[in-house]
Each structure stands twice: as C-alpha cells, then as structure tokens.
Amino acid sequence: AQTVTQSQPEMSVQEAETVTLSCTYDTSESDYYLFWYKQPPSRQMILVIRQEAYKQQNATENRFSVNFQKAAKSFSLKISDSQLGDAAMYFCAYRSPPGTASKLTFGTGTRLQVTL
Amino acid sequence: NAGVTQTPKFQVLKTGQSMTLQCAQDMNHEYMSWYRQDPGMGLRLIHYSVGAGITDQGEVPNGYNVSRSTTEDFPLRLLSAAPSQTSVYFCASSYSPQGSLHFGNGTRLTVT
Numbered sequence: 001a002q003t004v005t006q007s008q009p010e011m012s013v014q015e016a017e018t019v020t021l022s023c024t025y026d027t028s029e030s031d032y033y034l035f036w037y038k039q040p041p042s043r044q045m046i047l048v049i050r051q052e053a054y055k056q057q058n059a060t061e062n063r064f065s066v067n068f069q070k071a072a073k074s075f076s077l078k079i080s081d082s083q084l085g086d087a088a089m090y091f092c093a094y095r096s097p098p099g100t101a102s103k104l105t106f107g108t109g110t111r112l113q114v115t116l
Numbered sequence: 117n118a119g120v121t122q123t124p125k126f127q128v129l130k131t132g133q134s135m136t137l138q139c140a141q142d143m144n145h146e147y148m149s150w151y152r153q154d155p156g157m158g159l160r161l162i163h164y165s166v167g168a169g170i171t172d173q174g175e176v177p178n179g180y181n182v183s184r185s186t187t188e189d190f191p192l193r194l195l196s197a198a199p200s201q202t203s204v205y206f207c208a209s210s211y212s213p214q215g216s217l218h219f220g221n222g223t224r225l226t227v228t
Contacts, residue, residue: 004158033214045206045219091158095214103174104149104208104217106158 002027004094006107013082014115020067021077021110023092031097034068034075035104039089048090051075079112087114118142122207122220129197129227137192137223139207145218147210148190152176152203153222159206165190166213197227 003026013019025034036048051059051068058066063083067076079086092107123138141148149164161174165184179201181193190209194201204224208217 035216043204043222043224045208045217045222047216047218050216097214103161103164106151106160108156108158 002029002094002096002105004092004105004107006092006110008110009108010111010113012113012115013079013086015082015084017082018078018080019082019112021079021090021092021112023075023077023107025073025075025092025094025105027073027094027096029097033095033097034066035093035095036064036066036075036077037091037093037106038086039091039109040085040087045091049077082114084114084116087112120207120209120218120220122205122223124223125221127223127225129194129225131197131199131227133197134193134195135197137194137205137207137225139190139192139220140188141190141207141209141218142188143209143211143218144187145209145211145215146187147213147215148184149174149208149217150180150182150190150192151206151208152201153206154203162192162205194225197225199227201225202227 005024032053034051038046049061063080089109091109094105120141146167150162151159153159163182165171207220
C-alpha cells in the first residue's frame with residue numbers, strides 16, 4: 001500500500017519569506033499523481049498544486065512551486081513571499097495511476113504559521 | 117455553481133443512532149468518495165464510487181454504508197453510531213479517477 005509521510009507537524013515562516021514543506025511517499029508504481037491541499041481554519045480543502053509523475057518539469061502556481069524528485073520519492077512544496085492568508089494545514093497526497101481504483105492517500109499534514 | 121454540497125454541517129448523535137450524511141455534486145463527476153479526518157491522522161478513505169451503481173471500500177469502511185443510485189448523489193450511512201465515529205467527514209468528487217478532487221465543506225459529527 002502507498003504511504004505518504006509529512007515529517008514536519010508544524011512550521012513557521014515570517015511574512016514575505018520563503019518556506020518549504022516536506023513530503024515523501026512510498027510506491028512501486030511509475031505513473032501516479034501528487035497533490036498539495038491547503039486547509040485553512042474554515043475547514044475547506046483547497047487544491048494548491050498538482051504534479052503528474054511522468055512530467056519531469058516541476059509544477060508551479062503563482063507563489064507555490066514544487067520540487068519533485070521521483071527517484072527519491074520526494075515532493076516538497078515551496079511557498080514564496082509568504083502571506084498571512086497562507087496560514088493553514090497543508091496536506092500532501094498521492095493518487096495511483098490510471099486503470100486502478102485510484103484512491104487518494106494523504107499525509108498527516110503540516111500546520112503552517114505565518115508571523116509578522 | 118454549487119460544486120460539492122454536504123449536509124448537514126454539524127451533527128450530534130447518541131450511541132446507537134443512525135443517520136445519513138448527504139453529498140451531492142453538480143459537475144457530472146463520475147468519481148466520488150468519502151473521507152474522515154481525525155487529528156494527527158490526515159484524511160482516510162471510507163468508501164468510494166467510480167460511477168453510478170458501483171461502490172467499493174476504502175481504508176476504514178467498517179460501520180459505514182454507501183450507495184450510488186445517481187451520478188449526482190453519494191450518501192454515507194451510519195447504521196449504529198459509535199463514539200469512535202466522532203470525526204469530520206468530507207465528500208469529494210472528480211471528473212475521472214485521476215483528476216483533482218473537489219471537496220465539500222465537511223460535516224462535523226459528534227457521537228456521545
């Protein structure tokens with residue numbers, strides 16, 4: 001079974017600075033999908049960024065980018081120019097490839113605090 | 117543009133009571149799923165469906181039933197609530213099994 005590990009339960013960053021959240025996963029598959037979701041205090045789950053494993057180029061969405069290292073099974077999220085609104089729980093997730101049941105497996109989350 | 121709608125937002129049950137958490141989506145998504153979120157454990161898959169009439173178990177299915185009679189609706193039934201089912205429940209859908217999930221706003225369930 002696939003597992004997703006987020007080893008940082010909590011992180012803190014100053015406003016306007018850059019922070020990197022770590023995520024590693026375990027899989028024997030070669031084709032899969034990786035996601036980062038944000039959960040603010042409102043409890044809503046918001047998709048931040050998505051990466052297809054067959055793409056070598058790292059995904060980027062405005063201030064959010066990933067460092068996808070397929071051989072190392074690592075998928076870290078970098079938030080640049082941090083804003084107060086970035087404070088939230090961040091979940092890394094793995095989704096198995098086409099043709100399978102394609103369940104989404106989540107890590108346990110990293111709580112990000114943004115300070116002035 | 118409603119997306120994924122979950123009802124109710126909050127619910128308190130006594131042990132042994134039954135209830136149904138409702139989930140509806142208006143995006144014509146084939147894939148729907150239910151997760152529970154517990155502190156320190158992330159989100160865990162309860163049941164999922166890849167289309168109307170098709171359901172399967174996830175990681176933590178015990179104590180829960182689902183059905184998928186239409187593409188739009190995917191209710192989650194608790195037949196006999198237990199305190200261990202106290203959690204926040206999320207319904208999510210995607211156009212395909214590999215697509216990005218769209219989440220509802222969650223239901224906070226407390227079983228006393």
